[in-house]
Amino acid sequence: xxxxxxxxxxRYTRAEVQAIADSIRxxxxxxxxxxxxxxLAQACSSAEMIASLYTKVMKLGPSAGEWDAIPFPGxxxxxxxxxxxxxxxxxxxAPDKDRFFVSCCHYAxxxxxxxxxxxxxxxxxxxxxxVDGWNMEMIGAEHSPGFENTAGSLGQTVSIAxxxxxxxxxxxxxxxxxxLLGDGELQEGQTWECIQTAAYYRLDNFIIVVDAxxxxxxxxxxxxxxxxxxxxxxxxxxxxxxxCNGHDIDDFVKACRTAHAGKPLVVVCRTRGYTxxxxxxxxxxxxxxxxxxxxxxxxxxxxxxxxxGDRL
Amino acid sequence: MKxxxxxxERCMIEFAAKHxxxxxxSADLGSSCEVKKFRSVYxxxxxxxxxxxxxxxxxxxxxxxxxxxxxxxxxxVFLYRRILDQLEMSVAYPNLPVVFVGFVPxxxxxxxxxxxxxxxxxVLRTVPNMTIFDIGDATEIEGALDLAYDRNGPVYIRMLxxxxxxxxxxxxxxxxxxxxxxxxxxxxxxxxxxxxxxEAIRATGALKECGVSxxxxxxxxxxxxxxxxxxxxxxxxxxxxxxxxxxYEIGGLGSAVAEMIAEHGxxxxxxxxxxxxxxxxxxxxxxxxxxxxxxxxxxHAVEELTGKDLPVTQExxxxxRFVDYLEV
Numbered sequence: 001x002x003x004x005x006x007x008x009x010x011r012y013t014r015a016e017v018q019a020i021a022d023s024i025r026x027x028x029x030x031x032x033x034x035x036x037x038x039x040l041a042q043a044c045s046s047a048e049m050i051a052s053l054y055t056k057v058m059k060l061g062p063s064a065g066e067w068d069a070i071p072f073p074g075x076x077x078x079x080x081x082x083x084x085x086x087x088x089x090x091x092x093x094a095p096d097k098d099r100f101f102v103s104c105c106h107y108a109x110x111x112x113x114x115x116x117x118x119x120x121x122x123x124x125x126x127x128x129x130x131v132d133g134w135n136m137e138m139i140g141a142e143h144s145p146g147f148e149n150t151a152g153s154l155g156q157t158v159s160i161a162x163x164x165x166x167x168x169x170x171x172x173x174x175x176x177x178x179x180l181l182g183d184g185e186l187q188e189g190q191t192w193e194c195i196q197t198a199a200y201y202r203l204d205n206f207i208i209v210v211d212a213x214x215x216x217x218x219x220x221x222x223x224x225x226x227x228x229x230x231x232x233x234x235x236x237x238x239x240x241x242x243x244c245n246g247h248d249i250d251d252f253v254k255a256c257r258t259a260h261a262g263k264p265l266v267v268v269c270r271t272r273g274y275t276x277x278x279x280x281x282x283x284x285x286x287x288x289x290x291x292x293x294x295x296x297x298x299x300x301x302x303x304x305x306x307x308x309g310d311r312l
Numbered sequence: 313m314k315x316x317x318x319x320x321e322r323c324m325i326e327f328a329a330k331h332x333x334x335x336x337x338s339a340d341l342g343s344s345c346e347v348k349k350f351r352s353v354y355x356x357x358x359x360x361x362x363x364x365x366x367x368x369x370x371x372x373x374x375x376x377x378x379x380x381x382x383x384x385x386x387x388x389v390f391l392y393r394r395i396l397d398q399l400e401m402s403v404a405y406p407n408l409p410v411v412f413v414g415f416v417p418x419x420x421x422x423x424x425x426x427x428x429x430x431x432x433x434x435v436l437r438t439v440p441n442m443t444i445f446d447i448g449d450a451t452e453i454e455g456a457l458d459l460a461y462d463r464n465g466p467v468y469i470r471m472l473x474x475x476x477x478x479x480x481x482x483x484x485x486x487x488x489x490x491x492x493x494x495x496x497x498x499x500x501x502x503x504x505x506x507x508x509x510x511e512a513i514r515a516t517g518a519l520k521e522c523g524v525s526x527x528x529x530x531x532x533x534x535x536x537x538x539x540x541x542x543x544x545x546x547x548x549x550x551x552x553x554x555x556x557x558x559x560y561e562i563g564g565l566g567s568a569v570a571e572m573i574a575e576h577g578x579x580x581x582x583x584x585x586x587x588x589x590x591x592x593x594x595x596x597x598x599x600x601x602x603x604x605x606x607x608x609x610x611x612h613a614v615e616e617l618t619g620k621d622l623p624v625t626q627e628x629x630x631x632x633r634f635v636d637y638l639e640v
Contacts, residue, residue: 076407077441078465142406149373153401156370160402163374166359171378190398193367200362
């Protein structure tokens with residue numbers, strides 16, 4: 001714990017935040033090149049948001065998780081409740097500290113990279129990403145670094161986070177609860193059940209951040225289901241909603257600081273799944289899981305090296 | 313037989329007084345689930361969640377993670393069929409202490425097929441970390457909340473409401489994983505649960521008069537299902553076993569018993585009396601008779617196992633019967 005305390009910085013310049021975002025993109029591009037595929041577009045769309053959340057927006061204590069990756073600690077059950085929870089990487093829960101729930105758990109690699117870039121886990125832990133038998137799974141669960149809960153079934157985490165915010169509000173904690181959602185998930189009915197309830201219970205300690213990258217598995221969101229107009233939708237359900245450019249650190253940080261007395265806040269971030277890795281634009285909107293073929297490899301390798309990555 | 317009224321209403325309030333972290337959540341059916349009075353006694357501990365069970369379930373998981381003990385109140389059918397994914401991923405996988413207090417289980421509702429939780433035990437028996445209680449009388453209503461609390465994990469209770477008979481002495485509370493022996497015998501083992509235990513008590517009396525030696529046990533812990541007393545009774549009663557339950561004939565008590573028989577290599581005939589499939593909207597007594605989860609069908613099953621024609625008539629079985637559960 002002493003190690004991570006030393007490594008956890010509390011003040012970051014804008015340039016440092018951008019450098020963290022860049023490193024998230026670079027590392028996940030590296031994984032995609034090495035392994036032939038990864039949730040790369042999610043890294044491209046959310047890198048600035050995630051980097052800003054960890055450095056400028058959320059108030060987290062120093063990581064209390066193991067510095068290195070650990071073997072899968074087992075399924076929770078009556079005889080296994082004291083396993084290392086992924087939330088420990090956000091610090092020991094305390095009344096004045098924020099909490100962070102990641103609903104779009106396909107973003108696990110992004111979270112791991114952000115933890116590494118902010119001194120919460122060893123950069124070497126990333127070598128265990130998606131390796132059988134380890135806790136750094138491709139799709140995170142309770143035990144995965146940076147995860148509060150098991151989020152793979154969409155629509156549930158926002159309610160779990162809201163229930164947590166409700167508990168903390170009753171307890172008069174000053175810390176807030178953040179929840180990261182994808183925009184495809186806004187098609188789930190439960191998301192809207194949650195927003196109406198969070199508004200009903202006046203959860204002004206609850207902040208939802210949406211990575212509105214406009215893509216889902218089968219293509220562009222607008223070609224699958226109508227979810228717009230998001231601001232009007234969220235506000236009609238009783239939340240305060242602001243739109244921002246999710247690739248603009250200052251704009252995002254400002255949006256997260258919007259006053260929302262008596263209401264939950266929803267920050268909808270307009271992003272693109274190819275930001276920073278331009279050739280991905282050719283694949284848009286089919287970017288849910290990016291595969292890089294042998295033929296494409298040199299193009300991505302070149303970008304990777306331009307980003308400062310080593311020759312793979 | 314004494315009929316108790318609104319036992320859960322009283323128990324939930326008394327229970328909450330002992331445990332300040334207990335909260336009640338309702339999906340607009342609290343007043344049909346005996347927590348209306350709770351709401352007036354503990355308004356700050358009663359969370360109205362609207363008609364939105366999925367959110368209620370995951371929200372409860374969030375509260376439980378923070379040390380609260382949520383007791384979800386709505387009809388059984390909405391606590392497993394509608395929200396199975398939420399129940400599994402938000403609550404059961406992380407093994408959180410959330411209690412699903414399901415009302416009007418099986419055919420104890422005139423609400424028709426949409427309201428009847430006929431396969432809840434079958435579905436939830438396959439959910440890891442889950443405990444299942446099936447309540448049989450007023451004494452068990454009084455004991456279930458404490459047992460659920462002690463489990464410190466997800467618990468599903470098939471709860472009874474309004475007029476409920478007191479079949480078991482009030483001073484002998486329900487025990488976890490421990491069947492209640494109501495009659496000792498050696499020919500036939502009858503295992504019953506929920507509202508069918510009252511039927512089985514009726515049938516057992518008549519069967520004894522016909523010279524059949526019946527071992528009758530009431531089962532209220534359906535998961536885990538490892539009561540050594542049941543295993544001993546299965547070993548003892550060589551002619552066979554009859555199970556009777558307020559549930560689809562597949563997946564519930566009868567299936568749990570079949571698994572136990574097979575796992576222990578016992579050679580026993582088993583007749584599972586349960587609902588043959590979906591039913592329809594009508595009174596409890598009508599449905600029990602029409603779909604065969606009543607005393608007369610139990611007698612027929614015993615006749616089949618013993619190969620004897622027994623002089624048991626419907627009149628003999630009819631003692632005091634009461635009509636309840638009229639409100640949807």
